[in-house]
Amino acid sequence: MRPSTRLPLSSLAVAPCARIPVYRRVQALPLPHISCRKASSSAALVDTIPGIAQNVDKVTHMLRIPMEYMHDTLHIPWLWVIPLSALAIRAILYYPITLSTRKALQRRLAISPLINAHKSWYLKDARNHARHDPSVGMMKRYRTAMRALRKDLQHRFDCGLGKTLLRPILQLPVFLTMSWNIREMLGIPGGTLKSLLYTMLGQELTEGMDAARQAALLFEPTMMEEGLPWAVDLTIADPTGTLSYAVSAIMMSQTLLSMRRVPGGSGSVLTRFLLVLSLAIGPLMVNAPAGLLYYWACSSGMALITNVILDWRYPLLRFTPCKRPLTNPLPKK
Structure with missing residues (x-):
């Protein structure tokens, strides 16, 4: 069994403000300026x-x-x-x-082969995690990993959707x-x-x-x-x-x-x-x-x-898997 990593409550330091009643703490907070900012931004929008x-x-x-x-x-x-x-x-x-x-x-x-090469690996990894933690959906984990990989490669090679x-x-x-x-x-x-x-x-x-x-x-x-x-x-x-x-x-x-x-x-x-x-x-x-x-x-x-x-x-070349036959053809008689 794994040792518990939770700390006891006695070891947690209690902040001094925690002993103040809730309503007094709320009164002590500074007044928000949200309404003023909205008004100023709206006025600026009207002016522009x-x-x-x-x-x-x-x-x-x-x-x-x-x-x-x-x-x-x-x-x-x-x-x-x-x-x-x-x-x-x-x-x-x-x-x-x-x-x-x-x-x-x-x-x-050009980076599409890299993305396709990771598909089988990420799918296998998602299946392994699904066996140990069934609460996380296999396809959800797979799509999340592929989305992160695609976003990282597109950002690295400066070819995003924008x-x-x-x-x-x-x-x-x-x-x-x-x-x-x-x-x-x-x-x-x-x-x-x-x-x-x-x-x-x-x-x-x-x-x-x-x-x-x-x-x-x-x-x-x-x-x-x-x-x-x-x-x-x-x-x-x-x-x-x-x-x-x-x-x-x-x-x-x-x-x-x-x-x-x-x-x-x-x-x-x-x-x-x-x-x-x-x-x-x-x-x-x-x-x-x-x-x-x-x-x-x-x-x-x-x-x-x-x-x-x-x-x-500047042609748009499609990178597809190699179509070379797996076995050498038989010699012609």
Whole structure:
């Protein structure tokens, strides 16, 4: 038998404050300042709401300056300004983040053999502990050990989930901001998402002026004359419907490329949703302004080209067990 390690009660030192009644000890405690801190943090949050709205306008204006410079100073028509802007954003902002994410995915796949090699050992260890201590579930102990191992390896090789999700998290705000810029240049103030954002932040979208005056200040009349050959006026819908179905085809190509990159990814719920969304974009966006669809097609096309280049330069290799036969084949007669 194991000797008892519990100490007798007489050996425990009794603190002097233990002899004081409970209500006196409670009265002697300092008053908490929780309510004051909450009030101050709430007041600070209310004070920062207008600053958030102003920062949204600043970022929108900063992304619009290069487009206006190319058009007004370099005299480049909007037919080329929009794809050049999409290319610049993809090369300057997206490509470094996409490259970092791709390398993190490569490291994540490279450590998968280490994780798979520990599975049988941890499962055997969990079974042995289950024989001696049945109160602890075998599978619970196994999952806890595997989760700790996976977390430790991903942290050591800098390929955690946050690293791999960095690109889609940062890509959406920039795309929405550029879409707001294009909408304002087309004479469509703000948009549903921007109006919803300002409403949530408690700000007026027009900042003291009516929407018609704001749209007139931001509208670019040259958008009506410097469009595509089949859609010269970018402020109205494409009469042929080519742009909406081009966006649909590019999104479908991106989804199919990701399915080929990830084996077994065709059955996931997200992949099926993206396929349905890609098919629905064409008929749903037929009446959208041609300028907005043109930027969307350029941005999606640049993303598709970037993914193809990364798949060629930094492929995602799957590490699988060796398929070498265990016995040598019989010699041919």
